[in-house]
Amino acid sequence: SVFPLVPCCTQTGSAPPDTSLACLVTGYLPSPVNIKWNSGKVTQGVKDFPEVTMSDGLHTRSSLLILPDRSRQGDTYQCDVTHPGTAKTVSKTFPREWCGSTRPPEVHLLAPTCEDSSTESQLELICLLLSFKPGKADMKWLVNGKESSPPTPVLSSAMGTDGFYMGQSRMNVTKQSWEKGDIYTCQVTHPAVGTELSMHNTSKCLACLRSSLDPTIYLTKPPYEDVIKNSGHVTCLVLGYDLAASRIAWKVDGQVSSAAKTEPLKVNSNGTTSLVSSHPVSLAQWGQGTKFTCKVTTPCSGELTQDITMSNTGGGNCNRHPLEVSLLPPSLEDLYIAQNATISCLVSGMGTPGSLEVSWSRASEGLLAVVSREPVLQEDGTYSATSILRVCVEEWQAGEEFTCTVKHQDIPSAIVKTIRKSHMVSLRAPSVYISPPHAEELSLRESATITCLASGFQPREILVTWTQQDRPVPQEAYTNIGPIREAGKEELYFIYSKLNVLASEWERGDTYACVVGHEGLPMTFLQRSVDKSSAPHCLVEDHGVYVEGGEEESDGLWTPVVFIALFLLSLLYSAGVTLAK
Incomplete structure (x- = not known):
C-alpha cells in the first residue's frame, strides 16, 4: 500500500512555513521496493529512510521530499513505487493545494471611463480576479476573438488576510481601437474548474450605455427659393451621445454619391454630439422627385438610413434642430x-x-x-x-x-x-477594499497606483474620493470606473477607483485614504486608508468611519468632529431656509 502524506495545516488553515511531502509504503513482501519522485526527475531534497520489518513479517519504507521554497506549493508532485518482487509500479499524485478549500475567481472586467478623454491616446482595461484559491490562475487577453499582440501582461496576484487571493492584469489599448468597437476578452482558467474557460467580454458598445443607443437622424429638404438660386442642399443631421467613429454616406436614387460635404463632429452643451452633412440639390432633381438617402454607420448600431424625396410641395422643415x-x-x-x-x-x-x-x-x-x-x-x-x-x-x-x-x-x-428621489430599491451598503501599489511598479521608482474597490451596493449612486495626508486629492489625480452591475447576482453594483501618486511620496510614508459615500452606510461615509508602513494592517471600525493603518483617530478626514460640524451647518442651513419661507 502506498500513502502520500502532506504536512498538517496551521490553525488558520494555511500551509506551514516549511513544506515537505512524504511517501509511505507498507505491507509488502519480499523486499525491497524502489521509491522515486516524479519518475526520477526530482532528486534534490529527497531523503530515503531505512526499511523496517513489522511484527507480522511485512516490510515498511518511507521517503521524504523537502521543498526548498514555499512558492513551489501548487506544483505537481508524484510518488512512484516499484516492487521488483511482483513487477508492479504504483504512482500516487499529491494535491496541488492541501490547506483550505478551492474556489474559482470572481472575474470583473473593468472598462475605461465613458467620459470623453480626447487628450488620451491610450486607454486601460483591467481584468480583476477576486477571492480565488489556489493562487495560481492563468489569464489571456483576446481582441476580437484572437490572442492580443503584444502578449498578455503578467497576472499579478497576492493573498489577502482571509486566505484567498486577488489579482489583476492590465492592458493598454489604443483609443482608435476602443472607439471603433473592438471587443476585448479576459480569458481565465483556474485549477478549481479544471480546463473550463471563463470568458468575459467588453467593448465601448457593451460598457457605455450611451454609445449603445441608436442616434436620431433628421433629414430636411432645402427651401425652394434656394433650389432656384442653385444653392439648395438637403441636410442630414445626426444627433447622438457618441458619434466620434460614425460616418455619413449618401445615395441619390439608389446610386452612391460623393458630392456631399460633412462638417466636423460637434459636441453640444447637453452632452450629446452631432454630425451635419449636406448634399446639393439641382432644380432638375427637385422637379423629377429625386430620392436622397442618408446612410449613417456607427460601431454600435451598424447602418441606419433615412430617405427623403424632393418635390415642390410642403416646403422645408423650419425646425431643423430638435428641442x-x-x-x-x-x-x-x-x-x-x-x-x-x-x-x-x-x-x-x-x-x-x-x-x-x-x-x-x-x-x-x-x-x-x-x-x-x-x-x-x-x-x-x-x-x-x-x-x-x-x-x-x-x-x-x-x-x-x-x-x-x-x-x-x-x-x-x-x-x-x-x-423625484426613488425609494423603490432596498439599501445595501458597499464593502470597500483598498490595495497598496504592486512591488513591481514601485521597483521602477516612477509612479505608484493605489486601488479601491467598492462592491455589493444598491442603489447604484455612489461617491468615491481620495485624500492624501488628510487633504482632498484633486479629481484629475484619480479615475473612477463604474458603477457597473455585478454579473450573476441580484441588482448590486461595484465601482473601481485608481489613484496615481509619485513613488517618492509613497516611499516617504504618506497616508492615502479612499472615502466612499453611499446612502446605505450608517454614517453616510466609509473610509479605508493605507500607507507604506501600515499595509496590510487590520481594519478598525471607529464610530461608523473605518480607518486602516496606524494613524491617530483624530487625524482622519471624516472624524466625528467634522461630522458634528457638518451636522451643525445643516441645522443652520435648514433654519435659514425655514426663516426664508
Missing part, C-alpha cells in the same frame, strides 16, 4: 459634502431663445427658489438654457416630486418633466 428638455438630479457631492440640493432643468436645441418659458412646481406648497441662466449660443447655431431649483436636502431625500414645464415656439405644446 430637448432634461432634468438633472442633485449630485452626491452636493448632498453629502456641500449639504445643498440643486435640480437643473436643461433646455437645448432652441432655434431662438426669445420665446422660452420655464416654470417649476412641487408636490408640496413650499416656496420655490429658482435661478435661471441666460441662454447660450452653441456652435451648431442653437441655443441652450438652464434653470436651477434649490431645495432642502431633507425634501429631496424624503422623495418629494418636482416638475419643470417648458414652453417654446419651436414645440407645439409644453414639455413637462418630473423628477
